[in-house]
Structure formats: structure tokens, C-alpha cells
Amino acid sequence: MSAHAAAGHEHHHHGPPVPHKSSRVSAEVLGMFLFIGSEVMLFGAFFTMYFFVRVVNPEGFATWPPEGFHLPVFVAGVNTAILLTSSLTMHWALTAIKRGNRAGLQAGLVLTLAMGTTFLVTQILEYARIGFAMGDTAFASVFYGLTGLHGAHVFVGLLLLTVATVRAFRGHYTPEHHHGVELPGIYWHFVDVMWIVVYATVYLL
Secondary structure, eight states, X not given: OOHHHHHHHHHTOOSSOOTTOOSSSOHHHHHHHHXXXXXXXXXXXXXXXXXXXXXXXXXXXXXSXXXXXXXXHHXXXXXXXXXXXXXXXXXXXXXXXXXXXXXXXXXXXXXXXXXXXXXXXXXXXXXXXXXXXXXXXHHHHHHHHHHHHHHHXXXXXXHHHHHHHHHHHXXXXXXXXXXHHHHHHHHHHHHHHHHHHHHIIIIXX
């Protein structure tokens, strides 16, 4: 069998997948999903701490946050809308490169990066104006713990998006090879979904 025929045979392989590899999910994507699973458990530990503090609070769930603490629900709501919109632009960027649309990829990544940065800066400004410090009470500790943990994940996501954006402008991605966009996108969607849970739990419930 010639080398060309052998290459064609490998390309059209119809048998079982290569050992230790899935025929449906690439190793990179699977690794990202496993990593996100560990992050969900980390957030779960913080949510457990948060609800424990609420249960042992003398007033229970009747007055939360405790008297004297006021959370900027409206500002956080606007910030939530910004972050959710960034998830849409991230999806746009990935869809664009799958179709070979480099301009759409670049625009989507830039917009996602800009909105993610806006979210993080707004959160930092919220900390500066909120009126209580982390060590004031157990409520303050769990508030900063949960929102700060999420903010750290947003920061990591922004670093990944920055690398992806630079590479996008250098022409590194194609419709066939775009893991450098897909993996940060999966992580960014996770960050967005987790914020919905944090916002609903801390600011609304």
C-alpha cells in the first residue's frame, strides 16, 4: 500500500476510536469540562459556608442581609446584564471563526473582553463604596468570599480572552483549528452562569 493510500485509509478510519480518546469530544474540551467540574465543587464549598451563616444568623432568613448592611442590587443587576451580554458576543466569536469569518471573530472577542473588563472594574468600585470590610462580620466575610472568588475567575477569564484576542488578530485560527477560542469560551460561559447563581443567592434571596 502506498503512503498516499495509507494516509487516505487513516483519514477515513471507521473503526473504534483511538485508545484513551473520545470520538465525540476532543481531549482538550474534555479536560476543560473536568476542570470546570472541580471549580463547581469549589464554589459549592463557598455556597455551603454562605447558607450556614444565614441559618445560624439570629434573625434567620427574615432579615438578610443583616441590619446595617445594604447591597447595591441595582448596580449588580446592570453588571449582570453586561456579563450575560458578553456571553453572547463570545458565542458570536466562536460561531464566526467556525464559518471562516475572521472579522466577526475579532469583533466578538474584543467586545467580550471589553464587557468582561467593565464587569470587573464595576465590581472593584462596588467594593470601594459598599461601606463594610471583609472582617466586620460573618456576613461580610462570606459576601467578599463568594463575590471575590467569582471576581478572581473573571480575571483569569480575561487573561485567556486577551491571549485569544491577540492570536485572533495574528490570524492563528481557522474553521478547522479554533481550540484557542473554544476553550476560553467554555470557561467564560461557566463564569457567566456561576455569576447568575451568585447574584441570585447573595443579592436577591
